[in-house]
Amino acid sequence: xxxxxxxxxxxxxxxSVSTAEGRGDQTPRPSRASAxxxxxxxxxxxxxxxxVNGAFLAGLPTMLENQWWTGLAVAAMAVILLDWAYLxxxxxxxxxxxxxxxxxxxxxxxxxxxxxYISLTNSSISHRLSEQQAIDNLTSRVSNVPGTTLYQLAxxxxxxxxxxxxxxxxxxxxxxxxxxxxxxTDDRVETDADGDVIAVDDFVVLGLGDLADRQDEVxxxxxxxxxxxxxxxxxxSAAVYESLYSYxxxxxxxxxxxxxxxxxxxxxxxxxxxxxxxxxxxQIFIGFDNYVRVFTNDAIRGPFLQVxxxxxxxxxxxxxxxxGVGLALAIALNHxxxxxxxxxxxxxxxxxxxxxxxxxxxxxxMLNQEFGVINKLLGADIPxxxxxxxxxxxxxxxxxxxxxPYMFLVCTGALQAIPDEMKEASYVDGASPRQTxxxxxxxxxMIAVAPLLIASFAFNFNNFNVIYLLNQGGPPIEGAxxxxxxxxxxxxxxxxxxxxxxxxxxxxxxxxxAVLIFLMVASVSAISFRRTRALEEIV
Amino acid sequence: MRSxxxxxxALFMALAMVVAACSSDSGDTTTTEGDTTTTxxxxTTTTEAMETTTTAAGGDTTTTTVPVVRADADLVIWADDTRxxxxxxxxxxxxxxxxxxxxxxxxxxxxxxxxxxxAGPAGEGPDIIIGAHDWLGQLVSAGVVAPLxxxxxxxxxxxxxxxxxxxxxxxxxxxxxxxxxxxxxxTDLAPDSPATFExxxxxxxxxxxxxxxxxxxxxxxxxxxxxxxxxxIVTAFGGYVFGTNADGSYNPEDIGIDSDGGLAAxxxxxxxxxxxxxxxxxxxxxxxxxxxxxxxxxxxTGPWAxxxxxxxxxxxxxxxxxxxxxxxxxxxxxxxxxxVSSFAENPxxxxxxxxxxxxxxxxQAALFEAGGRPPAHTAAFDAVAADNPNVKGxxxxxxxxxxxxxxxxxxxxxxxxxxxxALIFTGTDPAQAFTDxxxxxxxxxxxx
Numbered sequence: 001x002x003x004x005x006x007x008x009x010x011x012x013x014x015x016s017v018s019t020a021e022g023r024g025d026q027t028p029r030p031s032r033a034s035a036x037x038x039x040x041x042x043x044x045x046x047x048x049x050x051x052v053n054g055a056f057l058a059g060l061p062t063m064l065e066n067q068w069w070t071g072l073a074v075a076a077m078a079v080i081l082l083d084w085a086y087l088x089x090x091x092x093x094x095x096x097x098x099x100x101x102x103x104x105x106x107x108x109x110x111x112x113x114x115x116x117y118i119s120l121t122n123s124s125i126s127h128r129l130s131e132q133q134a135i136d137n138l139t140s141r142v143s144n145v146p147g148t149t150l151y152q153l154a155x156x157x158x159x160x161x162x163x164x165x166x167x168x169x170x171x172x173x174x175x176x177x178x179x180x181x182x183x184x185t186d187d188r189v190e191t192d193a194d195g196d197v198i199a200v201d202d203f204v205v206l207g208l209g210d211l212a213d214r215q216d217e218v219x220x221x222x223x224x225x226x227x228x229x230x231x232x233x234x235x236x237s238a239a240v241y242e243s244l245y246s247y248x249x250x251x252x253x254x255x256x257x258x259x260x261x262x263x264x265x266x267x268x269x270x271x272x273x274x275x276x277x278x279x280x281x282x283q284i285f286i287g288f289d290n291y292v293r294v295f296t297n298d299a300i301r302g303p304f305l306q307v308x309x310x311x312x313x314x315x316x317x318x319x320x321x322x323x324g325v326g327l328a329l330a331i332a333l334n335h336x337x338x339x340x341x342x343x344x345x346x347x348x349x350x351x352x353x354x355x356x357x358x359x360x361x362x363x364x365x366m367l368n369q370e371f372g373v374i375n376k377l378l379g380a381d382i383p384x385x386x387x388x389x390x391x392x393x394x395x396x397x398x399x400x401x402x403x404x405p406y407m408f409l410v411c412t413g414a415l416q417a418i419p420d421e422m423k424e425a426s427y428v429d430g431a432s433p434r435q436t437x438x439x440x441x442x443x444x445x446m447i448a449v450a451p452l453l454i455a456s457f458a459f460n461f462n463n464f465n466v467i468y469l470l471n472q473g474g475p476p477i478e479g480a481x482x483x484x485x486x487x488x489x490x491x492x493x494x495x496x497x498x499x500x501x502x503x504x505x506x507x508x509x510x511x512x513x514a515v516l517i518f519l520m521v522a523s524v525s526a527i528s529f530r531r532t533r534a535l536e537e538i539v
Numbered sequence: 540m541r542s543x544x545x546x547x548x549a550l551f552m553a554l555a556m557v558v559a560a561c562s563s564d565s566g567d568t569t570t571t572e573g574d575t576t577t578t579x580x581x582x583t584t585t586t587e588a589m590e591t592t593t594t595a596a597g598g599d600t601t602t603t604t605v606p607v608v609r610a611d612a613d614l615v616i617w618a619d620d621t622r623x624x625x626x627x628x629x630x631x632x633x634x635x636x637x638x639x640x641x642x643x644x645x646x647x648x649x650x651x652x653x654x655x656x657x658a659g660p661a662g663e664g665p666d667i668i669i670g671a672h673d674w675l676g677q678l679v680s681a682g683v684v685a686p687l688x689x690x691x692x693x694x695x696x697x698x699x700x701x702x703x704x705x706x707x708x709x710x711x712x713x714x715x716x717x718x719x720x721x722x723x724x725x726t727d728l729a730p731d732s733p734a735t736f737e738x739x740x741x742x743x744x745x746x747x748x749x750x751x752x753x754x755x756x757x758x759x760x761x762x763x764x765x766x767x768x769x770x771x772i773v774t775a776f777g778g779y780v781f782g783t784n785a786d787g788s789y790n791p792e793d794i795g796i797d798s799d800g801g802l803a804a805x806x807x808x809x810x811x812x813x814x815x816x817x818x819x820x821x822x823x824x825x826x827x828x829x830x831x832x833x834x835x836x837x838x839x840t841g842p843w844a845x846x847x848x849x850x851x852x853x854x855x856x857x858x859x860x861x862x863x864x865x866x867x868x869x870x871x872x873x874x875x876x877x878x879v880s881s882f883a884e885n886p887x888x889x890x891x892x893x894x895x896x897x898x899x900x901x902x903q904a905a906l907f908e909a910g911g912r913p914p915a916h917t918a919a920f921d922a923v924a925a926d927n928p929n930v931k932g933x934x935x936x937x938x939x940x941x942x943x944x945x946x947x948x949x950x951x952x953x954x955x956x957x958x959x960x961a962l963i964f965t966g967t968d969p970a971q972a973f974t975d976x977x978x979x980x981x982x983x984x985x986x987x
Binding site: 066125126128129133134137140141142143144150207208209211212215218219232233234235236237239241244279280297298302368369370371383386472474475476478479480481482483485496497500504505 | 613636637638639656660662676677679680681682685686688690691708709762763818820825881885886887888890891894895947950953954955957958959961962965967971972975978979982983985986
């Protein structure tokens with residue numbers, strides 16, 4: 001649309017355009033900028049640019065700290081582009097294109113590309129870590145050796161070398177170092193007036209505050225004994241532990257110290273010979289496995305067709321109903337003889353002004369079979385949300401209620417933009433009102449409205465809110481291979497599969513489904529837009 | 540002109556009020572009054588099944604909008620709004636004694652789990668969280684919690700509570716509260732403790748027949764069916780969700796929903812629904828309201844509901860659910876506790892704080908005061924139960940309960956089982972519904 005109105009920029013950009021134009025003949029506009037005073041537009045422009053640059057600089061330390069180089073490069077490029085576009089006086093097209101392009105990239109392209117990327121990985125709640133993190137996690141698992149002593153602990157320091165001062169349950173005290181455990185005699189232990197130990201030999205006792213930055217050292221200190229290694233449990237207690245797993249870096253194999261089972265890293269997870277696996281795994285590329293899974297999975301194939309058909313019925317039905325109701329009301333209220341137009345219009349917009357998040361829940365309550373206000377008013381016992389057919393009707397009804405004000409607004413605007421002369425001309429030519437509507441009004445209306453209908457289809461195709469908040473996709477389909485509801489659409493159905501079953505969130509799998517739904521909606525939209533262009537050529 | 544505007548405004552307000560009124564009439568949970576109850580439910584429950592009702596009503600919207608970044612402190616604890624003030628007291632003491640800084644950050648209860656999974660590996664997570672034991676399946680497989688050696692303190696705790704935090708042979712948390720559902724009986728309407736569940740049903744139906752009450756049993760079904768609240772009755776018939784291995788852990792290969800006991804329980808739910816003893820439309824708010832207003836002589840619910848009953852001034856006792864069909868009803872037990880992140884910046888501060896400061900009778904009693912859940916610390920429980928019959932009642936009811944399965948496969952159970960109940964309550968053959976549900980769960984687990 002903007003290509004038809006190249007002049008509708010904001011103040012800042014119009015101003016900068018005019019200054020730039022003025023540069024050619026070296027005669028700045030005399031009125032405001034005569035004494036070199038900046039215009040308000042320029043001030044605003046500089047403020048906005050300063051804010052953008054400031055935001056970048058504010059984020060810089062974090063990005064450097066986390067070594068987030070890609071993010072840094074992209075952000076730096078965006079800022080440099082913006083500065084270049086607005087601080088130089090050339091590049092007028094860039095002043096229009098750069099911000100739009102950056103927003104389109106940030107909010108449209110990046111999410112799609114990122115979903116595509118994730119869909120090629122096995123990313124899930126148990127495959128989120130890097131391989132090293134997963135190995136660290138498994139090898140740090142220790143278990144208390146049953147039947148061994150629990151020690152009281154104080155942590156000692158001798159010029160940077162740490163040691164444990166340990167007291168066992170029989171009140172014997174020991175010095176624990178990496179060499180081993182050594183019984184202490186009283187003369188080696190120095191106590192203060194209260195009887196608290198303050199030093200052993202050359203070692204001094206450290207307080208918790210002194211240890212804040214040295215916890216890794218304390219945790220790494222293992223005092224070998226015959227049963228296992230003594231390690232700190234807390235700052236004041238220690239016990240004998242053995243590691244559950246040991247990792248061999250040369251072979252990449254992980255061994256369970258207890259059972260001797262050897263695990264091999266296969267497809268992002270340590271896997272034993274008998275196929276059992278250890279969590280956590282790590283994230284790897286798995287190519288198109290997620291897509292293969294979508295098409296071959298019994299769980300998905302089960303009710304898939306039924307869900308898909310209803311998804312189309314719901315999206316198309318929603319568009320048709322909201323548009324039908326909205327247009328009818330717009331025409332009725334557009335009649336010149338209509339009184340109280342403004343009040344009606346204001347009232348009709350209310351459903352649109354309330355957040356659908358809330359109204360969907362309110363509708364769910366009103367449609368409740370036993371306590372709902374609708375059944376109470378009707379004095380009936382109608383299973384609005386429990387009967388498969390009625391539930392579909394209810395969902396469409398509520399979605400129409402939510403959506404018609406938008407269509408009403410759009411149609412009102414479009415109708416008012418049709419010049420009266422055209423209608424008058426058709427009457428003069430002898431057309432009936434119906435003919436005028438069909439041949440003149442509708443085609444002109446569709447030019448403005450058709451793209452919005454396509455957008456509305458795309459939106460409703462993935463209208464998770466209404467489906468989920470109204471009835472959670474229910475009522476359940478009897479005997480389905482996996483839990484699915486009669487009003488489930490693809491997105492609500494697969495949401496459950498990907499996030500509420502199995503072992504929790506499966507981002508890779510969910511992304512593959514998202515990409516497939518994106519392709520479906522995008523192809524329908526692309527075809528429709530092509531049709532719309534044909535529509536424009538008629539007039 | 541001005542009068543016109545005022546008229547518009549008045550009209551708009553009137554409409555807004557109509558909308559609001561409709562929602563409260565319908566027992567929906569979007570009004571202000573509903574909000575307080577849903578927050579309570581959201582923070583109390585440990586079950587996905589209950590979540591479905593509460594999250595939809597905005598149970599977790601209170602905090603999700605606020606981005607949480609690790610506070611700048613030596614030790615960072617994530618807790619919910621109920622426990623934050625209590626933990627803060629002990630955290631301050633810990634900080635002062637050791638000359639370090641401690642921060643307690645408040646999140647929605649369910650948010651703690653979801654945020655830890657993402658924030659932990661990114662280095663933005665806390666050192667310690669509070670949470671429910673049935674999160675372990677997810678948290679351990681995500682690799683974000685570290686084992687915690689309780690050997691020095693476990694003797695002071697209820698064995699069941701400690702075992703609930705045992706996941707694949709290691710213990711991952713220090714329990715502080717145990718919760719389970721029990722029978723709550725209105726002592727004015729039903730003065731005598733029912734000997735059997737069948738007596739309870741007869742008595743309730745008699746009260747309904749003479750018009751004293753409207754809902755015989757306030758058993759929360761959330762509009763669909765609630766496997767968590769229905770579980771005691773299923774177990775009384777010998778049904779179960781997962782069988783157990785020799786070492787007491789759950790076996791996801793053995794699904795007992797379509798076992799003989801499970802199918803018998805299904806038939807019984809069909810009967811209860813046909814007789815009008817329970818209703819699919821009993822949402823959390825409906826359960827609270829019917830029991831609070833004396834429209835229901837019995838409720839099956841947990842400690843989270845008692846505040847509302849007390850406020851309404853209804854006289855009640857808490858006791859174990861009586862035997863059903865000769866079998867003992869065994870509820871799910873949820874245990875809440877402290878867990879240490881495996882990405883903790885200061886793991887030793889964390890274990891020291893948890894084991895030395897929060898495992899004490901004093902801390903456990905303070906947490907009870909705030910949250911109302913029976914303490915996991917045995918001495919603290921005994922002290923509380925001595926002068927609080929409600930705590931004693933829930934404790935007794937939970938004595939033979941089963942810990943809620945923490946294995947990830949449990950995630951595949953809720954929706955399928957909920958659907959099965961919904962189908963039973965709307966007239967499908969009960970046995971068929973449970974058989975289908977069990978098949979669905981097997982498919983979901985197999986397809987992982």
